[in-house]
Amino acid sequence: MLTLLLILFPVVAATLILMIRGERVKQAAFVAALVEFAFAGYAFVGFKPDASSQFGFDYAWIRSLGIRFSAGIDGISILLVLLTGLLVPLIVLSTFKRSYKQSSLFYALMLYMQAALMGVFTARDGFLFYFFFEAALIPIYFLAAMWGGSNRVAVTFKFFVYTIFGSLFMLLALVYLYYQTPATELSAHSAAIADFYKLNLTPGAQNWLFWAFFIAFAIKMPVFPFHTWQPDTYVESPTPATMLLAGIMLKMGVYGLIRFILPVVPLGVETWGKTAIILSVIGIVYGSIIAIRQRDMKRLIAYSSFSHVGLMAAGVFSQTETGMQGALIQMLAHGINVVGMFFVADIIFSRTSTNQLDQLGGITKSTPKLTVFFMIMLLGSVALPLTNGFIGEFLLLHGVFTYNHYLGLAAGFTIIFGAVYMLRMFQKSMFGMPSSRTESFVDLSRTESLVFIPLVILIFWIGVYPQAFLKVTEPSVVSIMKYIGTTAVSLK
């Protein structure tokens, strides 16, 4: 029942918020998001570390087709549920200084988005997953296109068409899988993801299914060469929407890889996995190199995010337990870091009305608090040991390295390049002589610090004691690995 609550509560709250006018909207949205976080936190604390699906809910949605509204949390979902619950209140809090026109709609859309994301991460039925996967797109599209920058309409439109295009292929794949499940006179086919795992698909079918799924998820993440929508969208969207996109939404793609591609089409992964890893590694290196050349902070973070997610994809496709564990924990870590980074960029923008690095500089003189927080976010992003980024990247690289030494080596550049572009950004914006725009830079207010504090705690917590998170995901990862093992072996 808890999962149903996780999905429905934001919907109800958002609908109520639509009716509120004025400043109270922010507080209301924040309270709603906190309540949702309490549910997610309760799920995390109460989660039994085994491979089962917990807090489930199951209801025959379209009875005659055997499509069920079936949701539950297992080890793969739990960290993402936690992440979604955690980030949304922080994102809402980060907007307290800003004012948006039609603010009730703005916050309602954020909560609708949260509901859809919860749905994606907890769906146990293929069609329900698709349903939420698409539903998440509509609020974020409106958020970006209504409150974004000057070129927002064209950019977000590209984003929308691009992602829908990808997910239509996934729909095709899901419908195909659905018809492969056994049906009898009495019971219809089944769309339960668990039933998809049991199918014995021919290698030919697995190959095209692999691509149908991969394109959908690769666009969402995005993996090279499907990334062209991403930098513009991140830059043009209002920062809260960018945080949702980078912090949570791109994880839908990685999650899809683990949930669908690996266990459902293991032979497809066998055949095409290497191509996918090579694309991901190209993305890692390519994204990093472009990030080094960027002058705009938001754009730089966007490319860094593109680079990081490439590593997650590569780790998943390495088909190793460490790679998958790394991807799961790195999703959590990256979500935390990237939201922090975008918030820094937003704070700088709100005070100087620019994110151009050459117009910034010398901020650190008047801002001890911002400097410290920025530095910590940055260290997490560049994967310094004892921060959250280190755990994830280390596991991921270990996975990729086990799969193929050379690819592992190439992917390893991410750490070096990451340090280069991140430190360059820090240096250019924070150090040096103050420019006319940064002379009278005001340090963080209380609410702004309040956003950073939980992030900092998590960065170190995950960095120092990752076991608390790894042990939760491990049984489910092992059980997914089992599917890869058995199907691959039985057909060999």
Place this chain on the structure above:
Amino acid sequence: MLPIILLSVLGVVLLFLGFLKSRAVLLPATLLFLAVTLAVNFLDWNKTYLYFNDMLRTNNLSMVFTAIMLGSAFMVVALSGSFMDTDEAQPAEYYALMLFSLVGAIMMVGFENLIMLFVGVEILSVAMYVLTGSDKRNLRSNEAALKYFLMGAFATGIMLFGMALLYGATGSFTIAGIGAYAANQQGLSLLLYVGLLMLLIGLLFKVSAAPFHFWTPDVYDGAPTIFTAFMSTVVKTAGFAALFRLLSVSFEGVYGFWWTIMAIIAALTLVVGNLTAVYQNSFKRMMAYSSISHAGYLLIGLAALGVQTKQAIVFYSLAYSVATISAFGVLLLVAQQRSTQTITREGVNSENFDSFNGLARKNPLLGFTMAVSMLSLAGIPLTAGFWGKFYMFSTAVERGQIWLLVVAVLMSAVGIYYYFRVIIAMYFRDGATETIPVAPFYQYVLLGATIITIGLGIAPGLLQGLF
């Protein structure tokens, strides 16, 4: 059967009501007539009857189709007030013609004999020719009517020829008789295949499938918007119901012969409809191409004829009709408000995409209605259109026609592009200066359509087990 008699009689009654001084009675009277017919339609629920010496059959499926068409007509009539108020309009005649055309449409849904199909198509078409040209002062309306009539007559001729050949091959006009002959599968006369093809051409023309679609853009664009809405929903539903009946009862035996043809036509229709729609500046013309593309999706279900097809076509027709009518309903208001009535080569100015600029800010309800319709036509989840596409895709997956689906998926992505142009114009562009006044009744109808679209999008099971 009762609906046919009732509609014929009530149509005549409407003509007489036209003699009354007050035009105001006509619209409520027509709505009442349609509502009564809709209720009467369900009297035979769960029973199967043969009428007129086995010429017509009513069963649950035919009743559902009839209900969709009557419902569509009801909505169209409810939205027709503003057009009928113009001075040149002849509301009594128009409403009567709509009722008569529904008689033809109902025959097309329940025919048991090819003659009945022919009569139904003719009744429907002739009424539509007249309605297309009903904007007498408008050159484009006249042109559209003439085009539609000439090409329509030609298509009907081909269809009739096909029926004659089928009779020659099978010695029967009844669909069951032809079905029994075709079920032999061996030693079938060549005439059967030729006849089937010609019959299909005639019907595919009516549903505007490529390459028989050339009349559609001009006719849809030229006809008064309210009749375009009628045409693109009722005629299409009737046409697909007839095609389904024909193919599933008479020609299932020769499925191997016609499925490739239908699949290729479906793919062609999808490509032509969607790609051309992208280049339109006029919303109305875009809707014409969109209606072609939706014919393509419906044809997928026919090409993959199976147990799912019936349901898929019913659901798709309903989802498509509701969304289309509410979209045209909004267009009517917008075009009227922004009417400068300068006719350019691309169509009437006030029907361009630009007319929708900023609509959502001034008229949130109209904007929302239109957005939901567009999302439904684009097949986005949470709307009925998504499940329509889902059912269609399911039928094809069941038959393993993956290549056709890949075409359909690519074209759906193209579709999103042009449907979203409207949403972008309404929500993200500035333009509207004044609020458009909307009559309460008009508002309820649009709201009802939106609720149906979203309701079916959330719980598509509502429609199941009905037939």
